[in-house]
Amino acid sequence: MQAVILESFGPPERLKVRDVAQPEPREGEILVQVRAAGVCHHDVLHRAGKLPGAKAGVVLGHETAGEVVKLGANVHTHRVGDRVVVYQRRFCGVCRSCLRGRQDMCRAVGLPAVDTEGGYSQFVSVPAPMGIPVPASLDFRAAALACCPIATSVRALRSVAEFQPGDTVLVTGASGGLGVHQLQLVRALGGRSIAVTSDAKKVDFLKSAGADEVVVMKDGAFGGEVWKLTEKRGVDIALENVGPTLPETLRCLTTGGTAVVLGNIGGDAVPVLPGLLIGRRLRVQGSGMAPVEEVRQAIALIAAGLVKPVISAVVGFPEAPKAHRMLEERSVEGRVILEGW
Numbered sequence: 001m002q003a004v005i006l007e008s009f010g011p012p013e014r015l016k017v018r019d020v021a022q023p024e025p026r027e028g029e030i031l032v033q034v035r036a037a038g039v040c041h042h043d044v045l046h047r048a049g050k051l052p053g054a055k056a057g058v059v060l061g062h063e064t065a066g067e068v069v070k071l072g073a074n075v076h077t078h079r080v081g082d083r084v085v086v087y088q089r090r091f092c093g094v095c096r097s098c099l100r101g102r103q104d105m106c107r108a109v110g111l112p113a114v115d116t117e118g119g120y121s122q123f124v125s126v127p128a129p130m131g132i133p134v135p136a137s138l139d140f141r142a143a144a145l146a147c148c149p150i151a152t153s154v155r156a157l158r159s160v161a162e163f164q165p166g167d168t169v170l171v172t173g174a175s176g177g178l179g180v181h182q183l184q185l186v187r188a189l190g191g192r193s194i195a196v197t198s199d200a201k202k203v204d205f206l207k208s209a210g211a212d213e214v215v216v217m218k219d220g221a222f223g224g225e226v227w228k229l230t231e232k233r234g235v236d237i238a239l240e241n242v243g244p245t246l247p248e249t250l251r252c253l254t255t256g257g258t259a260v261v262l263g264n265i266g267g268d269a270v271p272v273l274p275g276l277l278i279g280r281r282l283r284v285q286g287s288g289m290a291p292v293e294e295v296r297q298a299i300a301l302i303a304a305g306l307v308k309p310v311i312s313a314v315v316g317f318p319e320a321p322k323a324h325r326m327l328e329e330r331s332v333e334g335r336v337i338l339e340g341w
């Protein structure tokens with residue numbers, strides 16, 4: 001079979017199409033023919049060698065959708081022909097975290113494309129519980145985004161921030177892969193969103209993507225605008241998709257508000273005022289990929305038409321270097337999908 005291998009860390013051209021052995025499903029595994037794979041900023045960081053612990057010589061990709069084409073021994077949960085989204089990392093299923101339904105916190109396992117299988121490939125073989133069913137009404141491109149950008153947002157907004165209808169939600173880095181889906185989610189669940197962007201040219205796009213209000217950052221500041229838009233009350237929830245904007249984001253929260261930190265662009269420390277946290281009784285919580293149950297919820301929201309995956313380009317798998325360049329140059333809104341050999 002063919003796969004796109006990251007031969008060494010460096011520019012996009014280090015991604016090469018190679019013939020490799022097709023995996024055989026072992027006991028308890030399903031062989032999935034990959035039909036669509038999302039290209040994520042995480043992949044771009046991995047390729048560039050900026051991801052601690054990541055290896056070269058592997059297949060990238062953790063946003064994978066496809067069709068089950070073969071079953072290993074003792075698989076009773078899936079059938080050949082099933083359409084699935086592949087959960088984005090292996091989990092053991094028996095540790096304390098897994099038994100609590102927090103497969104995202106399983107410590108027994110590895111990330112696809114870090115030490116197991118990635119989606120930039122014709123086939124992947126994974127443990128059957130990683131194959132999450134996708135209804136026939138959903139195309140593979142849309143399904144590929146369920147796990148990473150959309151389920152991550154479902155988790156941050158509903159499970160972590162405990163969103164209620166009527167809440168006002170601040171979304172930083174709003175035109176990115178997480179932000180554009182969070183705006184839709186807030187609207188679908190009965191909230192009001194305030195999108196923050198650093199690019200004045202993205203205002204119309206963000207309004208069309210579902211933002212109720214858009215604030216353009218000036219010299220890194222947006223708190224004053226948000227304060228005005230909320231009649232000096234502040235927002236109930238802030239989804240911090242960027243990282244360096246966290247101090248300004250905290251200033252936008254109302255008393256008792258919650259900030260969920262999802263972004264870490266640049267990776268630098270930021271100053272946080274303890275007095276602000278105390279005085280306003282703020283909650284700041286980090287969040288990341290969703291457990292399996294929330295991936296199911298994301299698939300249901302997409303299938304119901306409440307969240308529409310924002311896909312700006314679809315290119316063939318051999319054009320993975322081009323897809324990486326597009327993301328790196330930030331010339332796209334939403335996701336780039338790989339489809340077809």
Ligand SMILES: [Zn+2]
Nearest residue numbers: 040042063148
């Ligand atoms: Zn991703």
Ligand SMILES: [Zn+2]
Nearest residue numbers: 092095098106
């Ligand atoms: Zn586990």
